[in-house]
Amino acid sequence: MSEEIKNTRLLLEAVEARDSENFLESANVTHYADLAEIYVGLNGEERDFFTTHIDMESLAEVIPELPDTLVEETMERLDTEEQREILDQISDDDRVDILQDVSDDTRERLLELVEPDDIEITKTLLKYDESTAGGRMTTHFASIFGEMTVQEALESLRKESDETESFARVYVVDSKDKLCGYVRFRDLAFNSRDTIISDFMRPVKRYILASADQEEAVQLVSKYDLFVLPVVDEQHRILGIITHDDVVEILEEESTEDMEKMAGFSGEGSEETYLNTPTMTHFRRRFPWLFGLAILAIASGIVMMKFEGVLNSLFILSLFLPMIVSAGGNTGGQASTMVIRAMALGELDQDSIMRVAWKELRLGLMLGALLGIGMALVTMIFVPMFYHDMPAEVSFIKFGITVAVAMAIQITSSTLVGSLLPLGARAAKIDPAIVAAPAITTIVDVSGMVIYFFVAKAILGL
Known part of the structure; x- marks a missing residue:
């Protein structure tokens, strides 16, 4: 033990x-x-x-x-x-x-x-x-003046040693606390005691405004492999630092929040463990999304009623309907997840919309075409083995082409929708994670049914 x-x-x-x-x-x-x-x-x-x-x-x-x-x-x-x-x-x-x-x-x-x-x-x-860099920073950082000698700097730091969070970076400031540069503690150890700090201090290339979002701080620390990240105000005065333990906490909070939103949770997340979170809290966070998605799903029933005649004339269409619908949900969910992840890592901005659309359009066409051809072959080869009531005017070849075209259009459109919805949400000042997988799935479910039935009518003449 x-x-x-x-x-x-x-x-x-x-x-x-x-x-x-x-x-x-x-x-x-x-x-x-x-x-x-x-x-x-x-x-x-x-x-x-x-x-x-x-x-x-x-x-x-x-x-x-x-x-x-x-x-x-x-x-x-x-x-x-x-x-x-x-x-x-x-x-x-x-x-x-x-x-x-x-x-x-x-x-x-x-x-x-x-x-x-x-x-x-x-x-x-x-x-x-509390979700900004200023809300997460610690004010216990090491600072010295540029005109100090190494000996004076060490004496100054010794007085603050008990409260200082980290000596990995010792920041050099002026009389108004404006950030001028930094030195490493090893620089102080290996320079002669009468050397002036400004003679060997280094420029600070990476810093963050206190009003910036905490996710931006995480991205800077991760991208540039920083030990600590200085936090400054609009006058470039250093206010505090973001340390590695702050980054770990932020990552845990943000990933949990995004995961819950993508799963269709609403409201603020609870930091208590699952078993210690009250049942009513779980209920309040899950119900709004579930109710909204249930209302939206009524549209699926309306589509079914609208195309009731098509289904009645060729009921074998119902065999492939769940496949067409779920394929759209799967591909749309994949696309949205990849885009949300890229946005969280700072890889995409509003100027990236057209590039994302073009990339996902090509990807959707390739995926849709290949899957469509595969399902057409399955339809032409295996369906005749157990279904023998295909009308004479509707051959298995035409039926296979119908499934293939519907599959290709559904996957292409779902991939495009899934990739652009998060970018559209951010443009509308909505958290992209709120455009959750359940919402995208419900949307493409309806579109998939419409696409499938329209393609069937057009190709099969129903």
Whole structure:
């Protein structure tokens, strides 16, 4: 049994037995991320025991790791002095995250508990939405002045060493905090102590505005393989940094959000585990999309009624209808997924619409033609083996051609629709992930039926 599993088991046993001594002993050797995971799985009384008996230093590390939905509930379990201590011990960015996760009334009350030395930076960071670079940055970064010597810079950094998030990059600023460049810590170590910083500092080529979307920060860090990414304001003053752990959290949140939207979920995602998320929360997030898609699917029934005569005159058409419809849904879903992924990685912009359309049109024609030919052969060879009532005026060859043409048109149009819908959604200021696979599938289901029946009427003369 690994040490982590053993500690977790002992801690849970201590909580269940309300054994404060063993609880503290186990909590002290358990990582704060594991403590947070354990806390999420506890019931109300067990959480009371947890917050009552754990030391405030450890709890200050645990709370920022909790799902958004549990932050306010957990803070409310503490008295005023404990809340004040928590807000004082955590970093500026974690403090702001907590304040963004609670209700407006609670936020105002907690702001009054923030120490005077921290209140200004806290209010400044609260101005940025939590999904922006400014909302995700940490303000504990290393900075020095260009006119300093290496010796002076090291002495300055030594004073800030306990609170600085990362020394991978030490940023050089002027008297107004404008970003001038950076040095690596190894540069300070290997240059003589009387060397001036400005003599060997490097230019900062990659940075991001605090108001930019957090996904843009992830793209910059990933594309240019950055250790840290400086965050600046419109005057090019450095405000903070995005670190690798921030990027990991953003990626997890964004990928989960996009995956849920593509699956047809609505509303804000819950950070709680699946089993700990209330059933009504799942219901509220799933119902709107399902209801909307159900209404849209009525169009399929209308199409069936409209072409009832075609089906009655040649019922064998119904054998291939599900195949034509599902082929469109599959290809449309594939195209939309590829385009949404490319957009998320910053590979596409609004100027790319025509290039995407031309690329997917060619791809759709190739896929449609090949699949159409394949299904035509299947129709001509295998259908006669079990179906013997084909009207004389409708040969198996004509029927196979009908299936092939309908298949080719359906796949081509579905590929084009699936690729352009996400780009159109972004142009309309809608999250492209909202143009979810279920929506695309429903749309191409209707179009597939229309295409199939019109082609059958035209070729077979029904």
